[in-house]
């Protein structure tokens with residue numbers, strides 16, 4: 001079994017949730033604009049993940065990527081302590 005291709009969700013036009021025709025960019029915008037922190041938050045904001053639920057791991061991948069890109073104050077503090085920006 002190969003590792004999941006997490007980079008595929010960097011393409012904003014790629015359809016992530018086929019049940020509701022939601023693209024990866026829309027999920028990313030939802031996370032950034034609404035501060036969604038879970039798949040339930042994303043589902044409430046844009047319906048992605050509320051059908052067959054097969055896209056939930058992919059939504060979680062985007063959530064993890066966005067968390068890494070936009071760390072909260074604790075994450076920024078820990079990066080500061082480690083000497084990285």
Ligand code: FES
Nearest residue numbers: 017019051052053
């Ligand atoms: S593909 Fe997203 S809920 Fe079915």
